[in-house]
Amino acid sequence: PQVLAILQPDQPAERQMRAAPQLHVRAACVGYRAGAGPGSTRSLHLAEPSSGQRSAPVDGTRRSSARAKVVRVHQADLPKDLRVALNGGAGDDSDRARRLARLQAVKAANPQVAEPDVHAAAVIRADAASREKSLRELHTIDFVRERAKDSVIMDLLESTISVEHDIHTTFGCTEFFEFAFDNPSNNVEDVSVEVEDTERRLQILTDPAVTLALKAHFGVATNTERDLFHRDDAEGGPGNTAQAARLTARPRERVLIPFRYFETGAYAAAGAATAAESSQPRQPGGLPAFRLGDGGPDTSDERRVKAYVRSKSGVLLSVLHVRVHRHPAAVDQTLRFYQSESTFFKRSIRMPPLPAVAGDGNQVTYLCSDPNAVCHVQQPKQSGDPVDLFVKLSCGESPRMQRLLLAVYTDPFQIAPRVVTQLLVQSLQQVDITCSLGQPAQRALLIRGFANTRRICCYPSHPGEISVEPSEPFALPAATSREVTVAVQPRSVGRASYRVSLVDADLHQLLKCWLFNVSCELPELIRTLDVALPLGGGRHCNRKFNYTNEYSIAKRFIVSCNRPDLLQFSPTEMSLPGHGQDTIRLHFVPQTSPGRASIFFFIYDDAGRNEETVLFRVTYGDAANAAER
Secondary structure (H helix, E strand, O other), rough: EEEEEEOOOOOOOEEEEEEEOOOOOOOOOOOOOOOOOOOOOOOOOOEEEHHHHHHHHOOOOEEEEEEEEEOOOOOOOOHHHHHHOOOOOOOOOHHHHHHHHHHHHHHHHOHHHHHHHHHHHHHHHHHHHHHHHHHHHHHEEEEEEHHHHHHHHEEEEEEOOOOEEEEEEOOOOOOEEEEEEEEOOOOOEEEEEEOOOOOOOOOEOHHHHHHHHHHHOOOOOOOOOOOOEEEEHOOOOOOOOOOOEEEEEOOOOOEEEHHHHHHOOOOOOOOOHHHOOOOOOOOOOHOOOOOOOOEEEEEOOEEEEEEEEEOOOEEEEEEEEEEEEEEEOOOOOOOOEEEOOOOEEEEEEEOOOOHHHHOOOOOEEEOOOOOOOOOEEEEEOOOOOOOOEEEEEOOOOOOOOOEEEEEEEEEOOOOOOOEEEEEEEEEEEEEEEEEEOOOOEEEEEEEEEOOOOOEEEEOOOOOOEEEEEEEOOOEEEOEEEEEEEEEEOOOEEEEEEEEEEEEEOOOEEEEEEEEEEEEEEEOOEEEEEEEEEEEEOOHHHEEEEEEOOOOOOEEEHHHEOOOOEEEEEOEEEEEOOOOEEEEEEEOOOOOOOOOEEEEEEEEEEEOOEEEEEEEEEEEEOOOHHHHHH
């Protein structure tokens, strides 16, 4: 478009912009198809160019234009051809009907052609698919055989030079044996001994002092060579042991290679008592696993270790297969601890006295089954002193149970443990509560549903001091929540710990566990009474206590105490009118030994609120002393 600037004389001198558009039309000539002229019978003449009329020039040039005309049909049978194309090339109606009649006649004359055998065709297809599947399986078997051929041949060759040895051991114990190697060569050979054990429990003894000590302990009377291994290998690793060593063998010589197997892992048999402590569900019936052909339960675990003897050129000369049968450890004492989840467990454990340590100059050593635990032992100063072992362990989430085995040794080579202690540390969710003695404190616990509906129940560790509502089993649907009310009422002043366990009532599976750390404070005392009682009982053990209702309305009161084993009373409930009074009969349980005791006597209203607290300071002594007082 062209832009024009117009100045108006009657208006202020300013420029205004106005657009003057122009329309350009481009036309095309529609003519005959390529290769077809006006005389062709199968072409349609759509338009003809008009040479007599010209359009007005737009940009100064002259261009020819075309004028559209009515379409003239030059082929008379065009409608018939269109019908043939629509009918799928079957021609006219009479031709199509004739062909259909012929097809029906052929089907009527040959029924087998009309209805082919579908079952036979399906069987043929199934046979072809089965043959194809069999070919694929044969190709797979051939591929596996080709890949395993080398290993099978090597196993067959190794079986001719292999020696098997069985070991029965348990946690913390050392097993000693010697492997007899015969040099098959007629020349002097430098051979290397290699142990294939990722846990480094099977070791080669390179120090003759350790070998002599183990032979003396196990009663082995074979000769011990001082310079059996090369000097650089004789230094060994921790404990004078190694995973690989070299030695020199004379022609046709038999060499006794000493080995030591030291079990450092804890193993618990299936169905053992420790399995019940875990949070996993028990098997139906809770019975231990039995091995076929065995007369008793399977209480061992088997692992395999190999040792190779090679020549200097790398030729395999002999193979030692060691089958290790691990059994549960003989535990001397078991200690159970409860720790808050995601915290560090720190305890100092005192071991029983070890008299063998005195006078021989040996230090006390230890072994822990968990490599993630940090341990430290305090050496005894003199004979008969107890041994303290410090343990630090990281706890997981509730209700995870961790099992540790601690072995204490008094010999320098850790041949046999003197004491084996088992630690069971359970992680619990911690809940802190502060309350007063005699006044119950309540806390609500939110229990979230599991993947499926369960019938669960809550069990407190001290039913006399902590209660759970509801106390009966209840159903917890999936993806729902339920609140459980826990009421804590300690019977003594100070700190105390209680546990509440959430258990599946049908599977007997521990689902969750809470640890309540309660700090109980001394309540506000109304009265303090001193009571002196003779030993063995008597009339002085029966007393009376008067209580008055200070309210102007009738109320119901409940009587309780923190030491029901020392004080008995009647009645336990009172209904008093306004400013009414009643007598409570007290009976102090007689004692046979002198001493002192503090008994707190509580009076509650019907809502459970503490109305009055009385302290009885009881002194047990002789009858004469009691009469004087």
